[in-house]
Amino acid sequence: MALLDIQNLVVEFQTASGSFRAVDGVSLHVDEREVLAIVGESGSGKSVSMLAVMGLLPWTAKVTADRMSFGGRDLLKLGPAERRKIVGKDMSMIFQEPMASLNPCFTVGFQIEEVLRFHMGMDKTQRRARAIELLKQVGIPEPAERLNSFPHQMSGGQCQRVMIAIAIACNPKLLIADEPTTALDVTIQKQILDLLVSLQAKYGMGLIMITHNMGVVAETADRVIVQYKGRKMEEADVLSLFESPKSNYTRALLSALPDNAVGNRLPTVSDMLFEPAPQDVSTTGASA
Numbered sequence: 001m002a003l004l005d006i007q008n009l010v011v012e013f014q015t016a017s018g019s020f021r022a023v024d025g026v027s028l029h030v031d032e033r034e035v036l037a038i039v040g041e042s043g044s045g046k047s048v049s050m051l052a053v054m055g056l057l058p059w060t061a062k063v064t065a066d067r068m069s070f071g072g073r074d075l076l077k078l079g080p081a082e083r084r085k086i087v088g089k090d091m092s093m094i095f096q097e098p099m100a101s102l103n104p105c106f107t108v109g110f111q112i113e114e115v116l117r118f119h120m121g122m123d124k125t126q127r128r129a130r131a132i133e134l135l136k137q138v139g140i141p142e143p144a145e146r147l148n149s150f151p152h153q154m155s156g157g158q159c160q161r162v163m164i165a166i167a168i169a170c171n172p173k174l175l176i177a178d179e180p181t182t183a184l185d186v187t188i189q190k191q192i193l194d195l196l197v198s199l200q201a202k203y204g205m206g207l208i209m210i211t212h213n214m215g216v217v218a219e220t221a222d223r224v225i226v227q228y229k230g231r232k233m234e235e236a237d238v239l240s241l242f243e244s245p246k247s248n249y250t251r252a253l254l255s256a257l258p259d260n261a262v263g264n265r266l267p268t269v270s271d272m273l274f275e276p277a278p279q280d281v282s283t284t285g286a287s288a
Protein backbone atom coordinates (compact mmCIF):
# COMPACT_ATOMS: atom_id res chain seq x y z
CA MET A 1 0.00 0.00 0.00
CA ALA A 2 1.27 3.48 -0.86
CA LEU A 3 2.21 5.74 2.04
CA LEU A 4 0.77 8.74 0.24
CA ASP A 5 -1.74 8.30 -2.55
CA ILE A 6 -3.15 11.27 -4.44
CA GLN A 7 -5.54 11.07 -7.37
CA ASN A 8 -6.51 14.03 -9.51
CA LEU A 9 -5.51 16.85 -7.19
CA VAL A 10 -6.78 20.25 -8.26
CA VAL A 11 -5.96 23.52 -6.49
CA GLU A 12 -7.66 26.72 -7.55
CA PHE A 13 -6.95 30.14 -6.08
CA GLN A 14 -9.59 32.81 -5.98
CA THR A 15 -7.86 36.01 -7.02
CA ALA A 16 -9.01 39.56 -7.78
CA SER A 17 -8.91 38.71 -11.48
CA GLY A 18 -10.85 35.45 -11.20
CA SER A 19 -9.92 31.90 -10.38
CA PHE A 20 -6.49 30.50 -11.16
CA ARG A 21 -5.74 26.79 -11.39
CA ALA A 22 -2.26 26.25 -9.90
CA VAL A 23 -2.51 22.45 -9.79
CA ASP A 24 -4.48 20.80 -12.55
CA GLY A 25 -5.21 17.15 -11.90
CA VAL A 26 -1.97 15.77 -10.48
CA SER A 27 -1.87 12.13 -9.36
CA LEU A 28 1.06 10.73 -7.44
CA HIS A 29 2.01 8.16 -4.88
CA VAL A 30 4.96 7.59 -2.59
CA ASP A 31 5.74 4.25 -1.05
CA GLU A 32 7.31 3.69 2.34
CA ARG A 33 11.07 4.28 2.25
CA GLU A 34 10.88 5.62 -1.28
CA VAL A 35 12.44 8.85 -2.55
CA LEU A 36 10.21 10.61 -5.06
CA ALA A 37 11.52 13.72 -6.78
CA ILE A 38 9.14 16.32 -8.18
CA VAL A 39 10.87 18.56 -10.71
CA GLY A 40 9.75 21.45 -12.82
CA GLU A 41 10.46 25.10 -13.34
CA SER A 42 9.34 27.78 -10.93
CA GLY A 43 5.57 28.24 -10.89
CA SER A 44 4.71 24.71 -11.98
CA GLY A 45 2.68 24.05 -8.84
CA LYS A 46 5.17 21.89 -6.95
CA SER A 47 4.92 23.76 -3.65
CA VAL A 48 1.19 24.35 -3.90
CA SER A 49 0.47 20.65 -4.43
CA MET A 50 2.53 19.67 -1.37
CA LEU A 51 1.05 22.47 0.75
CA ALA A 52 -2.35 21.06 -0.23
CA VAL A 53 -1.28 17.66 1.07
CA MET A 54 -0.10 19.26 4.31
CA GLY A 55 -3.32 21.29 4.59
CA LEU A 56 -1.32 24.51 4.81
CA LEU A 57 -2.82 26.58 1.99
CA PRO A 58 -4.66 29.84 2.69
CA TRP A 59 -8.47 29.99 2.58
CA THR A 60 -8.35 31.44 -0.94
CA ALA A 61 -7.30 28.00 -2.18
CA LYS A 62 -9.97 25.49 -3.17
CA VAL A 63 -8.55 21.97 -2.95
CA THR A 64 -10.28 18.98 -4.50
CA ALA A 65 -9.11 15.44 -5.23
CA ASP A 66 -10.59 12.08 -6.07
CA ARG A 67 -8.34 10.61 -3.42
CA MET A 68 -5.84 11.92 -0.91
CA SER A 69 -4.84 9.25 1.55
CA PHE A 70 -1.88 9.00 3.90
CA GLY A 71 -1.05 5.78 5.70
CA GLY A 72 -4.47 4.48 4.70
CA ARG A 73 -6.31 7.48 6.18
CA ASP A 74 -8.45 9.71 3.99
CA LEU A 75 -7.06 13.22 4.47
CA LEU A 76 -10.08 14.76 2.74
CA LYS A 77 -12.37 13.49 5.47
CA LEU A 78 -10.29 14.68 8.43
CA GLY A 79 -11.25 17.85 10.29
CA PRO A 80 -8.63 20.52 11.02
CA ALA A 81 -7.89 19.21 14.54
CA GLU A 82 -7.33 15.64 13.29
CA ARG A 83 -5.19 16.94 10.45
CA ARG A 84 -2.99 18.91 12.85
CA LYS A 85 -2.19 15.71 14.73
CA ILE A 86 -0.67 14.24 11.57
CA VAL A 87 1.01 17.29 10.08
CA GLY A 88 4.38 17.97 11.69
CA LYS A 89 4.36 14.50 13.20
CA ASP A 90 3.82 11.64 10.75
CA MET A 91 4.16 13.92 7.76
CA SER A 92 6.41 16.94 7.86
CA MET A 93 7.87 19.49 5.50
CA ILE A 94 11.10 21.44 5.12
CA PHE A 95 10.69 24.74 3.32
CA GLN A 96 12.86 26.55 0.85
CA GLU A 97 13.70 29.51 3.09
CA PRO A 98 15.19 28.34 6.38
CA MET A 99 15.56 31.88 7.73
CA ALA A 100 11.93 32.73 7.00
CA SER A 101 10.59 29.41 8.31
CA LEU A 102 12.00 29.72 11.80
CA ASN A 103 10.43 32.20 14.19
CA PRO A 104 13.01 34.96 14.88
CA CYS A 105 11.54 35.64 18.35
CA PHE A 106 12.25 32.24 19.89
CA THR A 107 15.41 30.22 20.50
CA VAL A 108 15.93 27.19 18.29
CA GLY A 109 15.67 25.03 21.41
CA PHE A 110 12.20 26.39 22.14
CA GLN A 111 11.09 25.78 18.55
CA ILE A 112 12.29 22.18 18.54
CA GLU A 113 10.81 21.49 21.98
CA GLU A 114 7.47 22.99 20.97
CA VAL A 115 6.96 20.21 18.41
CA LEU A 116 7.92 17.57 20.96
CA ARG A 117 5.52 19.04 23.51
CA PHE A 118 2.61 19.34 21.08
CA HIS A 119 2.94 16.00 19.30
CA MET A 120 4.73 13.73 21.75
CA GLY A 121 3.59 15.18 25.08
CA MET A 122 7.15 15.02 26.44
CA ASP A 123 8.02 16.74 29.73
CA LYS A 124 10.74 19.40 29.99
CA THR A 125 13.63 17.05 30.73
CA GLN A 126 12.70 14.61 27.95
CA ARG A 127 12.26 17.45 25.49
CA ARG A 128 15.64 18.95 26.22
CA ALA A 129 17.42 15.62 25.92
CA ARG A 130 15.67 14.86 22.64
CA ALA A 131 16.37 18.37 21.28
CA ILE A 132 20.10 17.92 21.98
CA GLU A 133 20.04 14.51 20.33
CA LEU A 134 18.29 15.96 17.27
CA LEU A 135 20.78 18.82 16.86
CA LYS A 136 23.57 16.25 17.10
CA GLN A 137 21.91 14.14 14.40
CA VAL A 138 21.71 17.05 12.00
CA GLY A 139 25.36 17.87 12.56
CA ILE A 140 25.27 20.98 14.73
CA PRO A 141 28.33 21.20 16.99
CA GLU A 142 27.91 21.95 20.73
CA PRO A 143 24.19 21.16 20.57
CA ALA A 144 23.42 21.91 24.22
CA GLU A 145 24.76 25.45 23.86
CA ARG A 146 23.17 26.02 20.47
CA LEU A 147 19.69 25.33 21.88
CA ASN A 148 19.88 28.81 23.40
CA SER A 149 20.68 30.52 20.07
CA PHE A 150 18.19 32.60 18.14
CA PRO A 151 17.89 31.94 14.40
CA HIS A 152 19.72 35.18 13.48
CA GLN A 153 22.74 33.94 15.42
CA MET A 154 23.09 30.96 13.09
CA SER A 155 24.11 30.67 9.44
CA GLY A 156 21.63 29.77 6.69
CA GLY A 157 22.99 26.23 6.55
CA GLN A 158 22.67 25.82 10.32
CA CYS A 159 19.11 27.17 10.26
CA GLN A 160 18.26 24.62 7.56
CA ARG A 161 19.77 21.91 9.80
CA VAL A 162 17.51 23.13 12.62
CA MET A 163 14.51 22.97 10.26
CA ILE A 164 15.46 19.40 9.42
CA ALA A 165 15.75 18.61 13.14
CA ILE A 166 12.22 19.96 13.69
CA ALA A 167 10.90 18.03 10.69
CA ILE A 168 12.31 14.69 11.87
CA ALA A 169 11.67 15.30 15.58
CA CYS A 170 8.66 12.98 15.77
CA ASN A 171 10.03 10.27 13.45
CA PRO A 172 7.80 11.07 10.47
CA LYS A 173 6.87 8.42 7.93
CA LEU A 174 6.94 11.01 5.17
CA LEU A 175 9.25 13.99 4.82
CA ILE A 176 8.59 16.60 2.14
CA ALA A 177 11.65 18.68 1.31
CA ASP A 178 10.66 21.71 -0.76
CA GLU A 179 13.78 22.94 -2.56
CA PRO A 180 15.67 22.52 0.71
CA THR A 181 18.98 23.80 -0.60
CA THR A 182 18.00 26.53 -3.05
CA ALA A 183 18.53 29.38 -0.61
CA LEU A 184 21.93 28.11 0.54
CA ASP A 185 25.51 28.66 -0.63
CA VAL A 186 26.62 26.12 -3.21
CA THR A 187 29.22 24.65 -0.84
CA ILE A 188 26.55 24.02 1.81
CA GLN A 189 23.96 22.61 -0.62
CA LYS A 190 25.73 19.29 -1.01
CA GLN A 191 26.14 18.86 2.76
CA ILE A 192 22.44 19.45 3.37
CA LEU A 193 21.44 17.05 0.58
CA ASP A 194 23.77 14.39 1.93
CA LEU A 195 22.30 14.89 5.39
CA LEU A 196 18.74 14.48 4.09
CA VAL A 197 19.61 11.37 2.12
CA SER A 198 21.41 9.78 5.06
CA LEU A 199 18.53 10.52 7.45
CA GLN A 200 16.05 9.11 4.95
CA ALA A 201 18.04 5.89 4.71
CA LYS A 202 18.67 5.65 8.44
CA TYR A 203 15.06 6.13 9.50
CA GLY A 204 13.41 4.57 6.43
CA MET A 205 11.26 7.60 5.74
CA GLY A 206 9.41 8.22 2.52
CA LEU A 207 10.90 11.38 1.05
CA ILE A 208 9.46 13.78 -1.50
CA MET A 209 12.28 15.93 -2.83
CA ILE A 210 11.04 18.99 -4.65
CA THR A 211 13.68 20.59 -6.81
CA HIS A 212 14.26 22.32 -10.12
CA ASN A 213 17.68 20.73 -10.34
CA MET A 214 18.09 17.51 -12.31
CA GLY A 215 21.48 16.96 -10.66
CA VAL A 216 19.73 16.69 -7.29
CA VAL A 217 17.27 14.22 -8.80
CA ALA A 218 20.06 12.02 -10.12
CA GLU A 219 21.74 11.94 -6.74
CA THR A 220 18.76 11.35 -4.53
CA ALA A 221 15.64 9.93 -6.18
CA ASP A 222 14.22 6.48 -6.91
CA ARG A 223 11.39 7.84 -9.02
CA VAL A 224 10.69 11.19 -10.65
CA ILE A 225 7.63 13.21 -11.56
CA VAL A 226 8.09 16.07 -13.98
CA GLN A 227 5.52 18.80 -13.50
CA TYR A 228 4.75 21.76 -15.74
CA LYS A 229 2.02 24.38 -15.37
CA GLY A 230 0.23 22.37 -12.71
CA ARG A 231 0.24 19.14 -14.73
CA LYS A 232 2.25 15.98 -14.61
CA MET A 233 4.27 15.76 -17.84
CA GLU A 234 6.10 12.54 -17.13
CA GLU A 235 6.70 9.95 -14.45
CA ALA A 236 9.48 7.37 -14.49
CA ASP A 237 12.07 5.66 -12.36
CA VAL A 238 15.19 7.75 -12.24
CA LEU A 239 17.31 5.69 -14.63
CA SER A 240 14.64 5.53 -17.35
CA LEU A 241 14.05 9.24 -17.08
CA PHE A 242 17.70 10.05 -17.65
CA GLU A 243 18.20 7.41 -20.33
CA SER A 244 15.05 7.88 -22.36
CA PRO A 245 13.03 10.94 -21.40
CA LYS A 246 9.60 10.82 -23.00
CA SER A 247 8.59 14.47 -23.11
CA ASN A 248 10.35 17.42 -24.76
CA TYR A 249 10.00 19.29 -21.52
CA THR A 250 11.98 16.64 -19.62
CA ARG A 251 14.66 16.74 -22.32
CA ALA A 252 14.87 20.48 -21.84
CA LEU A 253 15.25 20.06 -18.08
CA LEU A 254 18.00 17.50 -18.65
CA SER A 255 19.81 19.88 -20.94
CA ALA A 256 19.99 22.27 -17.98
CA LEU A 257 22.34 19.96 -16.09
CA PRO A 258 25.63 21.77 -15.32
CA ASP A 259 27.39 20.24 -18.35
CA ASN A 260 24.76 21.62 -20.68
CA ALA A 261 23.36 24.65 -18.89
CA VAL A 262 23.61 28.00 -20.55
CA GLY A 263 23.77 30.69 -17.92
CA ASN A 264 22.31 29.71 -14.60
CA ARG A 265 18.70 29.13 -15.47
CA LEU A 266 16.44 26.35 -16.62
CA PRO A 267 15.28 26.36 -20.21
CA THR A 268 11.61 27.19 -20.55
CA VAL A 269 9.21 25.80 -23.07
CA SER A 270 9.69 28.86 -25.26
CA ASP A 271 13.44 28.09 -25.34
CA MET A 272 12.59 24.66 -26.66
CA LEU A 273 10.22 25.92 -29.26
CA PHE A 274 12.82 28.31 -30.60
CA GLU A 275 15.72 25.93 -30.06
CA PRO A 276 18.03 25.65 -33.09
CA ALA A 277 17.84 22.28 -34.84
CA PRO A 278 20.23 19.73 -33.31
CA GLN A 279 23.52 19.46 -35.15
CA ASP A 280 23.90 16.68 -37.65
CA VAL A 281 25.77 13.87 -35.89
CA SER A 282 27.94 13.00 -38.91
CA THR A 283 29.12 16.60 -39.18
CA THR A 284 30.03 16.70 -35.48
CA GLY A 285 31.81 13.37 -35.81
CA ALA A 286 33.79 14.53 -38.84
CA SER A 287 35.07 17.64 -37.12
CA ALA A 288 36.21 15.72 -34.03
Ligand SMILES: Nc1ncnc2c1ncn2[C@@H]1O[C@H](COP(=O)(O)OP(=O)(O)O)[C@@H](O)[C@H]1O
Nearest residue numbers: 013015022041042043044045046047048049058
Ligand atom coordinates in the same frame (compact mmCIF):
# COMPACT_ATOMS: atom_id res chain seq x y z
N1 LIG B 1 -1.56 32.01 -2.32
C1 LIG B 1 -1.58 32.06 -3.65
N2 LIG B 1 -2.53 32.77 -4.32
C2 LIG B 1 -2.56 32.82 -5.68
N3 LIG B 1 -1.69 32.17 -6.46
C3 LIG B 1 -0.73 31.44 -5.87
C4 LIG B 1 -0.61 31.35 -4.44
N4 LIG B 1 0.44 30.54 -4.14
C5 LIG B 1 0.97 30.17 -5.32
N5 LIG B 1 0.26 30.70 -6.36
C6 LIG B 1 0.52 30.50 -7.78
O1 LIG B 1 0.45 29.11 -8.07
C7 LIG B 1 1.40 28.76 -9.06
C8 LIG B 1 2.23 27.59 -8.58
O2 LIG B 1 3.04 28.05 -7.54
P1 LIG B 1 4.07 27.12 -6.78
O3 LIG B 1 3.43 25.84 -6.41
O4 LIG B 1 4.63 27.94 -5.67
O5 LIG B 1 5.18 26.86 -7.89
P2 LIG B 1 6.55 26.05 -7.72
O6 LIG B 1 6.46 24.94 -8.72
O7 LIG B 1 7.61 27.04 -8.09
O8 LIG B 1 6.67 25.59 -6.32
C9 LIG B 1 2.21 30.01 -9.36
O9 LIG B 1 1.73 30.59 -10.53
C10 LIG B 1 1.95 30.88 -8.16
O10 LIG B 1 2.04 32.23 -8.49
Ligand SMILES: [Mg+2]
Nearest residue numbers: 046047048179
Ligand atom coordinates in the same frame (compact mmCIF):
# COMPACT_ATOMS: atom_id res chain seq x y z
MG1 LIG C 1 8.06 26.14 -4.87
